[in-house]
Amino acid sequence: MASKTLYDKLWDAHLVSQQDDGSCLIYIDRHLLHEVTSPQAFEGLRIAGRKPWRIDTNLATPDHNVPTTMDERVIGVEGITDPVSKIQVVTLGDNCDEFGITEFKMQDERQGIVHVVGPEQGATLPGMTVVCGDSHTATHGALGALAHGIGTSEVEHVLATQCLIQKKSQNMLVRVDGVLGDGVTSKDVVLAIIGVIGTAGGTGYAIEFGGQVFEDMTMEGRMTVCNMAIEAGARVGMVAVDQTTIDYVKGRPFAPIGTNWDLAVSAWQDLHSDTDAEFDHVVVLDGASIAPQVTWGTSPEMVVPVFARVPNPAQEKDEVKASGMTRALKYMGLTAGQAITDIQLDRVFIGSCTNSRIEDLRAAASVVEGHQVAKTLKQALVVPGSGLVKAQAEAEGLHTIFTNAGLEWREPGCSMCLAMNADKLGSGEHCASTSNRNFEGRQGFGGRTHLVSPAMAAAAAIAGRFVDVREFKGAL
Amino acid sequence: MQAFTQLTGIAVPLDRANVDTDMIIPKQFLKSIKRSGFGPNLFDELRYLDEGQPDQDSTQRPINHDFVLNYPRYQGAKILLARQNFGCGSSREHAPWALLDFGLSCVIAPSFADIFYNNCFKNGILPITLLDEQMDQLFEDAQGQLGFELTVDLEAGLITGGSAGDIAFSVDSFRRHCLLNGLDDIGLTLEKTSQIKRYEQKRQQQAPWLFV
Numbered sequence: 001m002a003s004k005t006l007y008d009k010l011w012d013a014h015l016v017s018q019q020d021d022g023s024c025l026i027y028i029d030r031h032l033l034h035e036v037t038s039p040q041a042f043e044g045l046r047i048a049g050r051k052p053w054r055i056d057t058n059l060a061t062p063d064h065n066v067p068t069t070m071d072e073r074v075i076g077v078e079g080i081t082d083p084v085s086k087i088q089v090v091t092l093g094d095n096c097d098e099f100g101i102t103e104f105k106m107q108d109e110r111q112g113i114v115h116v117v118g119p120e121q122g123a124t125l126p127g128m129t130v131v132c133g134d135s136h137t138a139t140h141g142a143l144g145a146l147a148h149g150i151g152t153s154e155v156e157h158v159l160a161t162q163c164l165i166q167k168k169s170q171n172m173l174v175r176v177d178g179v180l181g182d183g184v185t186s187k188d189v190v191l192a193i194i195g196v197i198g199t200a201g202g203t204g205y206a207i208e209f210g211g212q213v214f215e216d217m218t219m220e221g222r223m224t225v226c227n228m229a230i231e232a233g234a235r236v237g238m239v240a241v242d243q244t245t246i247d248y249v250k251g252r253p254f255a256p257i258g259t260n261w262d263l264a265v266s267a268w269q270d271l272h273s274d275t276d277a278e279f280d281h282v283v284v285l286d287g288a289s290i291a292p293q294v295t296w297g298t299s300p301e302m303v304v305p306v307f308a309r310v311p312n313p314a315q316e317k318d319e320v321k322a323s324g325m326t327r328a329l330k331y332m333g334l335t336a337g338q339a340i341t342d343i344q345l346d347r348v349f350i351g352s353c354t355n356s357r358i359e360d361l362r363a364a365a366s367v368v369e370g371h372q373v374a375k376t377l378k379q380a381l382v383v384p385g386s387g388l389v390k391a392q393a394e395a396e397g398l399h400t401i402f403t404n405a406g407l408e409w410r411e412p413g414c415s416m417c418l419a420m421n422a423d424k425l426g427s428g429e430h431c432a433s434t435s436n437r438n439f440e441g442r443q444g445f446g447g448r449t450h451l452v453s454p455a456m457a458a459a460a461a462i463a464g465r466f467v468d469v470r471e472f473k474g475a476l
Numbered sequence: 477m478q479a480f481t482q483l484t485g486i487a488v489p490l491d492r493a494n495v496d497t498d499m500i501i502p503k504q505f506l507k508s509i510k511r512s513g514f515g516p517n518l519f520d521e522l523r524y525l526d527e528g529q530p531d532q533d534s535t536q537r538p539i540n541h542d543f544v545l546n547y548p549r550y551q552g553a554k555i556l557l558a559r560q561n562f563g564c565g566s567s568r569e570h571a572p573w574a575l576l577d578f579g580l581s582c583v584i585a586p587s588f589a590d591i592f593y594n595n596c597f598k599n600g601i602l603p604i605t606l607l608d609e610q611m612d613q614l615f616e617d618a619q620g621q622l623g624f625e626l627t628v629d630l631e632a633g634l635i636t637g638g639s640a641g642d643i644a645f646s647v648d649s650f651r652r653h654c655l656l657n658g659l660d661d662i663g664l665t666l667e668k669t670s671q672i673k674r675y676e677q678k679r680q681q682q683a684p685w686l687f688v
Binding site: 013016017019020021022023025027029036037039040043048050053064065082084085087088091125127128133134135148149150151152153154156157160161162163165167169199200203204230233235256260261263264267299320321323324327418419420427437439440441442445446 | 491492493494496498499502503504506507508509510511521527530531559560561564565566567568569572587588589590591594595598599648649650651661662665666668671672675676679682683684685686688
């Protein structure tokens with residue numbers, strides 16, 4: 001038998017049919033839904049008089065629009081002050097009720113960002129195909145699943161047929177060898193990878209993240225990495241299943257139990273690339289040489305180590321790239337050659353499907369403990385990824401550490417990552433953000449986003465500017 | 477879905493790489509639960525000088541005259557010329573909905589982001605990938621000649637009207653077939669119902685924990 005990559009194995013196991021031109025019908029095991037990309041899909045089903053193919057594979061929760069202040073949340077859906085946001089949350093609820101789909105509604109403790117909720121519940125499992133009308137669905141690939149984002153027409157297609165029409169991607173291996181230095185996290189690793197391969201480097205590929213750095217990484221760290229595969233252009237990011245994966249899944253509410261658990265674990269042992277499997281493209285990085293990263297521009301590939309300076313477009317040979325850099329500098333209000341550590345910040349955001357899990361919050365809390373947020377900062381937000389993450393953090397006393405340090409402790413949701421609710425940047429404001437996109441206007445009209453790890457964001461909140469978290473204490 | 481066969485119209489050159497879907501349609505307009513009405517807010521942050529809000533009368537807003545879509549010479553354009561990695565970022569299908577609602581039903585670029593590319597075909601938009609040098613020529617034509625028009629013929633796989641002569645392009649045969657005929661994917665897939673059911677039976681035996 002020919003050797004296969006993990007992606008090949010997952011693809012082959014879900015292939016329903018294949019046409020001559022390479023178009024394939026792929027079976028979907030888990031479909032996650034949220035309020036923004038699903039209403040038109042449900043409407044389409046209704047118009048065509050179609051029913052969901054397999055209701056039990058669908059799981060929904062509102063996340064993009066939900067308010068994160070206790071004042072609004074305590075009242076429930078009626079408390080959402082933005083009427084347009086409210087309509088979407090209400091519509092998701094109505095659609096799920098009408099079609100019998102399980103939904104963790106806004107006041108359910110299990111509600112949260114869909115990519116935090118799926119793994120947390122064991123609703124996304126190794127070996128599954130997982131889709132959602134959201135590009136950060138790649139997150140679930142951390143479990144050794146084939147997971148990717150889809151558009152709304154495809155949401156409707158999956159609801160109606162349990163399948164998707166797809167073409168197979170090529171295989172890319174991103175191997176990071178060695179051991180990460182202290183203070184360097186999974187977020188720094190993925191930002192460094194995007195810095196190397198570029199924001200379109202993974203287009204047309206499914207990326208497998210391999211090497212010692214990922215073998216040593218926790219599940220939550222792997223989720224952060226796979227989450228941002230799309231920022232490198234790849235719809236799919238994944239990590240092979242190992243004991244870390246299986247230990248993580250065991251005992252979660254939707255995870256298999258009894259004989260099924262034993263059968264599943266036995267099948268999951270095969271969810272890794274064969275040793276002699278061939279990849280179409282291989283990228284290798286040295287983990288020990290990765291430093292804490294900060295983005296300076298308006299694309300995730302515009303990233304440098306924290307001790308570096310803002311690059312100069314004049315030194316870029318590619319004309320289109322150089323003009324993009326010039327435009328980015330203007331938008332960001334930065335000058336070429338400026339030290340990253342000289343960038344003054346207005347806000348800090350710790351949250352999003354990239355970095356709002358318990359380990360992220362622990363990392364941020366350990367940095368801010370005993371310090372005070374810089375007086376120059378307008379706001380520092382901590383938004384847990386789900387109600388259960390929030391409860392866990394509170395059980396550990398993390399919320400008290402945050403609020404004592406002057407950070408705001410909020411209710412779960414996507415929040416300032418994409419500013420669909422009230423949490424947003426003002427025009428011209430600089431934000432240290434643990435989210436995934438630094439596009440123009442992403443966090444608010446005219447807002448200036450710098451992507452960093454939770455520890456780096458926490459240190460920046462205290463200093464009011466970027467500091468190397470490895471030298472944090474000395475820098476104060 | 478509306479079929480795409482042949483299109484003739486003004487080509488508007490958007491000369492920047494990595495145009496993301498947040499730029500194509502900003503988040504505040506994703507709160508609609510409809511598929512239509514996004515056209516006035518296509519490229520909202522580039523087209524207008526103020527911050528746009530849903531349900532606002534866009535005809536009363538201050539226009540950014542420096543943005544190419546607002547140049548008088550490109551009014552009524554049907555074809556968008558773009559640069560590398562067009563449509564990157566969010567999977568929002570509101571991006572192709574906005575392009576279509578605005579009147580742009582063909583995008584020509586050296587490369588597209590995967591999800592956006594796929595979303596185009598579901599909405600009767602034809603994304604065409606050309607070589608960098610072919611793109612450079614089309615940009616030069618569109619920037620240089622007033623009223624520059626292209627004709628895109630999907631049946632023939634040909635773009636005509638460029639100064640360097642006809643340009644051939646190709647699209648996957650299945651996608652081409654669906655686009656030419658305006659076919660609904662779901663209906664086509666449901667014709668394979670028995671195959672899907674056979675797969676499910678086999679899968680249930682192999683992975684029973686997925687069927688509890």
